[in-house]
Amino acid sequence: MVDEPRIGVYVCHCGRNIAGVVNVAEVAEYASKLPGVVVARDYMFMCSQGGQQLIQDDIRKYRLNRIVVASCSPNLHEKTFRRAAKGAGLNPYNVHMANIREQVAWVTEDPEEATEKAKALVRGAVERVKHHEPLEEKKVPVKDKVLIVGAGIAGISAALVCANAGKTVYLVEKEPSIGGMMARFDKTFPTLDCASCILTPKMNEVASHPNIKLLTYSEVVDVEGYVGNFKVKIRKKPRYIKEDLCIGCGDCVEACVFKNPRFYPKPDEWSLGLKRRKPIYIPFPQAVPRVAVIDPEACVYLKYGKCAQTCVKACSRNAIDFTQKEEIIDVEVGAIILATGYKTLDLRKLPQYGYGKYPNVYSAPEVEVLLNASGPTGGEVVLRDGRKPESIAIIHCVGSRDEKYKKYCSRICCMAALKLAHLLHERTGAEIYEFYIDMRAFGKGYEEFYRRVAGEGVHLIRGKVSEITDAALTPEEEGKLIVRVEDTLAGAIRRIPVDMVVLMPALEPAVGSRELAKLFGVSVDENSWFMERHPKLAPVASLTDGVFLAGCAQGPKDIPDSVMQAEGAAGQALALIDKGYVELEPNIAYVDEEKCSGCRICVGLCPFGAIEFDEERGKARIVEALCKGCGTCAASCPSAAIQQNLFKDQQVMAEIKGVLAAMRGG
Amino acid sequence: MSEGKPKIALYWCASCGGCEEAVVDLAEDLLKIAEKVDIVFWPVAIDAKKEDLEKLRDGEILVSFINGAIRLSEHEEMVKLLRRKSKLIVAYGSCSYMGGILSLANLYPREEILRYVAMEAPTVENPGETMFKEKTMINGVELELPRFLEKARPLDEIVEVDYYIPGCPPTPQVTLKAIETLLSGNLPPRGSVIGASDKSLCNECPLNSTKPEKLLVKKYKRLTHAEIDPEKCLLAQGIPCLGPVTRGGCNALCIKAGMPCTGCFGPLDGVVDYGGKAVSYLASILDVPPEKDAVLKALEGLPDPVGYLYKYSLAKSLLFRKRAER
Numbered sequence: 001m002v003d004e005p006r007i008g009v010y011v012c013h014c015g016r017n018i019a020g021v022v023n024v025a026e027v028a029e030y031a032s033k034l035p036g037v038v039v040a041r042d043y044m045f046m047c048s049q050g051g052q053q054l055i056q057d058d059i060r061k062y063r064l065n066r067i068v069v070a071s072c073s074p075n076l077h078e079k080t081f082r083r084a085a086k087g088a089g090l091n092p093y094n095v096h097m098a099n100i101r102e103q104v105a106w107v108t109e110d111p112e113e114a115t116e117k118a119k120a121l122v123r124g125a126v127e128r129v130k131h132h133e134p135l136e137e138k139k140v141p142v143k144d145k146v147l148i149v150g151a152g153i154a155g156i157s158a159a160l161v162c163a164n165a166g167k168t169v170y171l172v173e174k175e176p177s178i179g180g181m182m183a184r185f186d187k188t189f190p191t192l193d194c195a196s197c198i199l200t201p202k203m204n205e206v207a208s209h210p211n212i213k214l215l216t217y218s219e220v221v222d223v224e225g226y227v228g229n230f231k232v233k234i235r236k237k238p239r240y241i242k243e244d245l246c247i248g249c250g251d252c253v254e255a256c257v258f259k260n261p262r263f264y265p266k267p268d269e270w271s272l273g274l275k276r277r278k279p280i281y282i283p284f285p286q287a288v289p290r291v292a293v294i295d296p297e298a299c300v301y302l303k304y305g306k307c308a309q310t311c312v313k314a315c316s317r318n319a320i321d322f323t324q325k326e327e328i329i330d331v332e333v334g335a336i337i338l339a340t341g342y343k344t345l346d347l348r349k350l351p352q353y354g355y356g357k358y359p360n361v362y363s364a365p366e367v368e369v370l371l372n373a374s375g376p377t378g379g380e381v382v383l384r385d386g387r388k389p390e391s392i393a394i395i396h397c398v399g400s401r402d403e404k405y406k407k408y409c410s411r412i413c414c415m416a417a418l419k420l421a422h423l424l425h426e427r428t429g430a431e432i433y434e435f436y437i438d439m440r441a442f443g444k445g446y447e448e449f450y451r452r453v454a455g456e457g458v459h460l461i462r463g464k465v466s467e468i469t470d471a472a473l474t475p476e477e478e479g480k481l482i483v484r485v486e487d488t489l490a491g492a493i494r495r496i497p498v499d500m501v502v503l504m505p506a507l508e509p510a511v512g513s514r515e516l517a518k519l520f521g522v523s524v525d526e527n528s529w530f531m532e533r534h535p536k537l538a539p540v541a542s543l544t545d546g547v548f549l550a551g552c553a554q555g556p557k558d559i560p561d562s563v564m565q566a567e568g569a570a571g572q573a574l575a576l577i578d579k580g581y582v583e584l585e586p587n588i589a590y591v592d593e594e595k596c597s598g599c600r601i602c603v604g605l606c607p608f609g610a611i612e613f614d615e616e617r618g619k620a621r622i623v624e625a626l627c628k629g630c631g632t633c634a635a636s637c638p639s640a641a642i643q644q645n646l647f648k649d650q651q652v653m654a655e656i657k658g659v660l661a662a663m664r665g666g
Numbered sequence: 667m668s669e670g671k672p673k674i675a676l677y678w679c680a681s682c683g684g685c686e687e688a689v690v691d692l693a694e695d696l697l698k699i700a701e702k703v704d705i706v707f708w709p710v711a712i713d714a715k716k717e718d719l720e721k722l723r724d725g726e727i728l729v730s731f732i733n734g735a736i737r738l739s740e741h742e743e744m745v746k747l748l749r750r751k752s753k754l755i756v757a758y759g760s761c762s763y764m765g766g767i768l769s770l771a772n773l774y775p776r777e778e779i780l781r782y783v784a785m786e787a788p789t790v791e792n793p794g795e796t797m798f799k800e801k802t803m804i805n806g807v808e809l810e811l812p813r814f815l816e817k818a819r820p821l822d823e824i825v826e827v828d829y830y831i832p833g834c835p836p837t838p839q840v841t842l843k844a845i846e847t848l849l850s851g852n853l854p855p856r857g858s859v860i861g862a863s864d865k866s867l868c869n870e871c872p873l874n875s876t877k878p879e880k881l882l883v884k885k886y887k888r889l890t891h892a893e894i895d896p897e898k899c900l901l902a903q904g905i906p907c908l909g910p911v912t913r914g915g916c917n918a919l920c921i922k923a924g925m926p927c928t929g930c931f932g933p934l935d936g937v938v939d940y941g942g943k944a945v946s947y948l949a950s951i952l953d954v955p956p957e958k959d960a961v962l963k964a965l966e967g968l969p970d971p972v973g974y975l976y977k978y979s980l981a982k983s984l985l986f987r988k989r990a991e992r
Contacts, residue, residue: 594864595864595865595934595935595936596865597865597866597867597868597869597910597914598868598869598874599866599868599869599874599877599909599910600868600874600877600881601881601910601947601950601951603879603880603881604879604880604881604882604951605950605951613879618869618874632950635946635950636946636947636950636951637947638866638910638911638934638937638943638944638946638947639865639866639910639911639934639937640933640934640935640936640937640943641934649936649938653938
C-alpha cells in the first residue's frame with residue numbers, strides 16, 4: 001500500500017439489469033462499512049454522465065484515492081471509469097471494477113444469493129484496489145502501413161480503401177491469383193450482375209495501384225510485435241517465372257510438353273477439379289497478376305531434372321527461371337486485416353446425398369464454375385456424362401442448421417440457390433426443384449429476388465431431403481437421381497427423379513484458420529470463425545489490438561456484407577495508424593532482478609518474444625514495448641520474480657482473500 | 667556455564683533425527699559455537715529436563731532452534747514453553763518450516779493412520795486389535811501418552827516464529843551462516859528465511875548454463891526410467907527437477923550427485939504455494955498439443971504430483987484447508 005487508502009465504492013443498477021436481481025442498496029450499505037471505504041453509493045446508470053460526475057465530485061469532496069465501480073464487465077466500461085477518474089485528477093489505474101452484471105445478475109437467479117455474491121466481489125475489489133499504484137501509459141509511434149491477408153473481395157475492398165487513403169498496403173494472397181471465391185461466380189444475387197464485370201476492374205486496380213504491394217502465392221509465416229508495430233514475415237513461394245518479365249501471353253502454357261488434356265497431371269484448382277491443368281498454367285483468364293506459374297510437383301523438369309523445356313523456348317521474354325527459390329519478405333505494419341474467407345463443407349461427410357458417388361451430384365461452387373464463361377465448358381451446363389440436364393434439384397442447408405454438422409445458418413445459400421435456379425433454368429430450360437427448410441431473404445432486394453425467381457416457375461418444395469439415390473422404383477426413375485423428401489407443405493413423402501443435383505454446402509472457415517488465428521493471436525469462436533470483439537458494437541475488431549477482421553473469415557457473409565465489413569475494417573485500420581501513436585496499457589510484466597535466478601523458464605514461453613536473456617548477468621529481461629500483459633511469464637516464474645502491473649500477486653491474493661472473507665460472512 | 671554467554675536451546679518435535687545429525691555434522695565448528703554460547707537444553711545431547719527449562723526466566727534464552735513438525739500434544743506444549751523462554755524462535759529444517767515429509771500423512775485422516783499403524787501394517791500382528799490409548803491404568807497408576815493430533819503442522823501455526831532455516835536437513839554451511847547471522851546482532855526482518863539464498867537453485871546450479879535457449883519439455887520422465895546425461899540440465903532432459911522453484915543455498919548438492927532437486931529448501935519469498943508454483947512452471951514449459959490425452963501421456967512420468975511437488979510442504983500448502991462455514 002502506497003498511501004492510506006480512501007476508497008469510493010459505486011454500485012450500478014444498470015437499469016433493471018443488475019438491480020432486478022441484486023439488492024444494490026444493500027451492497028452499497030455493506031461496502032460503506034468495509035475498512036478503507038470512505039463513501040459508497042448506488043446509482044441508476046454509473047456509466048452515464050451523471051454517474052461519472054458523481055465519481056468526480058466525490059473524488060474532490062472526499063479526497064478519494066481509490067475507486068471501485070461494481071457494474072458490468074470491464075470490457076465495456078473500464079475505459080469510461082478510468083477516464084472519469086483521470087478527469088478528477090486521480091490516476092486512472094487506481095480504479096477497479098467488480099463485475100456484478102455478467103458474473104452475478106445475469107447468471108445467479110436467487111436474489112439473496114446474488115446479493116451475497118455481489119458483496120463478495122465488491123469486498124474483493126476493495127481489498128485489491130488498496131494495493132493499486134499509479135501507472136503511466138506509454139505512447140508508442142505506429143507504422144503507417146497495413147497488412148491485409150487474403151485477397152478475395154473482402155481483402156481487395158479493404159486494400160483499395162487503405163491505399164486510396166495514401167497508405168502502403170501489403171496484400172498477401174496464398175493462391176497465384178487474387179479474386180478469391182467471387183472470381184468463380186458468373187452472376188451475383190440479387191441483381192444478377194456479372195461477377196467478373198464488377199470484380200475484374202477492382203482486381204486490376206489492385207494490381208496497378210502505386211500504394212499496394214501485391215504478394216500473391218505467398219503466406220504469412222510469422223508475426224511479432226503489437227498494435228501499431230507488427231513485424232511480419234511473409235514466405236513467397238517460387239513461381240519459377242520472373243513476374244516482372246511475364247506478360248501473361250500464355251505461349252509457354254501452349255508449348256508445354258503435355259498435350260492431351262486427359263493426361264494433364266493435376267486437377268485445376270480454380271475450376272475445382274472440373275478439368276485438369278498443365279504443370280505451367282495461368283489460373284484463369286482474368287487472373288491478377290496475369291503471370292504464369294509452374295507447379296513443381298507436376299513439372300517434369302523440376303521433378304526429374306529432364307525435359308525438352310518447350311516452355312522456355314516458347315517464351316519470347318525469357319521469363320522462365322527454374323532456379324527461383326522461395327523468398328522471405330519482412331514487412332513492418334501498424335495494422336492488420338484478416339480476410340481469409342471460407343471454404344465449403346466437405347460434402348463426402350453427408351453420404352446420404354451421394355456426392356462423390358453419383359457423378360451428377362454437384363456442389364454449388366462447382367456449378368458456379370460450370371456456369372462461368374471462363375469455366376471448363378465455357379458456361380454451357382453439361383453433365384459429367386455429357387448430357388444436358390432436363391431436370392435439376394437444388395438442395396438448401398446441406399450441413400447448415402444441422403445438429404450433426406454446423407448448427408449455424410450459412411446465410412448465403414438461400415439467395416445463391418435462387419440465383420443458381422434462375423441461371424440453370426435460363427441456360428438449360430430444365431425443370432428446377434428447390435428443397436428448402438426456410439427461405440431466408442433478409443437483405444436489400446432479396447425478398448424481391450425470391451419472388452422473381454419463384455415467379456419463373458421454379459418448384460419450391462419445403463422439406464429436408466432425406467436421401468439422393470439411383471435405386472429406381474418405377475420406369476420413369478430409371479437412369480435418374482431420385483430425391484426423397486417429405487414435402488411438409490403438402491404433407492406427403494415424395495420421390496422426385498432428376499438428372500442433376502446441386503448441393504448448397506455449409507460454409508466453414510478457410511483451411512488453416514486455426515493456425516492463422518494462433519499466428520496473429522486472435523480468438524476463434526466455437527466454429528473456428530475469427531471472433532469479433534463485440535457482436536454488435538465492435539464487429540470488425542478482433543480481440544487483439546490492431547488486428548481487424550473482414551469478410552467470411554469472421555462468419556458467413558454475402559458479397560455486400562463482406563465488402564461492408566472490409567471497408568469498415570479499413571476505416572478502423574486507418575483511424576489507428578492515422579493517429580500516429582498508440583497508448584499501451586501499462587499492465588506489463590517486469591523482472592525483479594534481485595530475485596531472478598536465471599532459470600529461463602519464462603524465456604521460451606512469451607508469445608510475443610518480449611523476454612530476452614542476458615547471458616552475461618544471468619537474468620531475464622522483458623522488453624517493455626513488446627510485452628502485451630498476457631501474464632504467461634508472471635504465472636510461470638517459479639521465483640515470483642516476474643510481476644505484472646495490475647495483476648501483482650499481492651493484488652490478486654488480496655482480492656481472493658477479500659472475496660473469501662465476505663463468504664465467511666465477514 | 668558462564669553467565670555472560672548467550673543461551674541457546676535445541677528441540678525436536680516430529681522429526682526423523684536428521685536435523686540433529688545435521689547439527690552434529692557441524693563437527694569442529696560445533697565446538698567453536700559451543701565456546702560462544704551456552705546450550706541450556708538439547709534433549710538429544712545434554713541431560714536437561716523440562717523442569718530445568720521451566721526454571722529459566724521468560725526470554726532468558728536468546729534463541730531456540732526447533733526442528734520437526736507438530737504432531738503430538740507434547741510438541742505443542744514444549745514449543746509454547748520454549749516460545750515463552752526464548753527471545754527468538756528459529757524453525758530449523760523443512761518439517762518445522764513447512765511440515766516436511768511427514769506432513770504427507772495429512773493426506774489421510776488421523777484415525778486411518780492410527781488404525782494402519784496399530785493393526786494393518788504388514789509388519790504388525792495384532793489379533794486382539796489393541797488400539798493406542800492416551801490413558802492407561804497400570805498397577806493403580808494412570809499413565810498418559812501425548813495425543814496424536816489431527817494433522818501435522820508447521821511450527822509457525824502453533825507459536826510465532828522469528829526465522830526459518832530451510833533444508834532436509836539444513837546443510838552445515840547453511841546452519842553456520844544462519845547462526846552467524848543470528849549472533850551478529852544485525853538481524854534481518856522478522857519472518858525471513860536465513861542461512862540460504864534469496865534466489866532459486868538454478869542461480870547456483872552448475873548445469874544452468876547448459877539450458878537450451880527455449881526450455882521446453884515434451885514429456886516428463888522418472889529418474890528410474892530415463893537415461894540422463896549428468897552434465898546437462900536435468901529439467902531440459904525431462905526430469906522434473908524442482909530447482910527453479912526452490913530456494914538455493916545448498917550448493918546444488920543433489921544435482922552434483924546426479925539427482926534432481928526435490929525442493930527441500932522450499933519456496934522463494936513471495937510464493938504463496940510451493941506446489942502450485944511448481945505446477946505452474948512445469949505445465950508452462952510442457953510442449954504438447956492442448957489435448958487431454960496428449961497432456962496425460964506427457965505427465966506419465968509424474969505419477970504422484972502431490973507427493974512429488976509437496977514433498978516437504980504439504981502442511982504449509984493451500985491444499986486441504988477447510989472451507990470456512992458461513
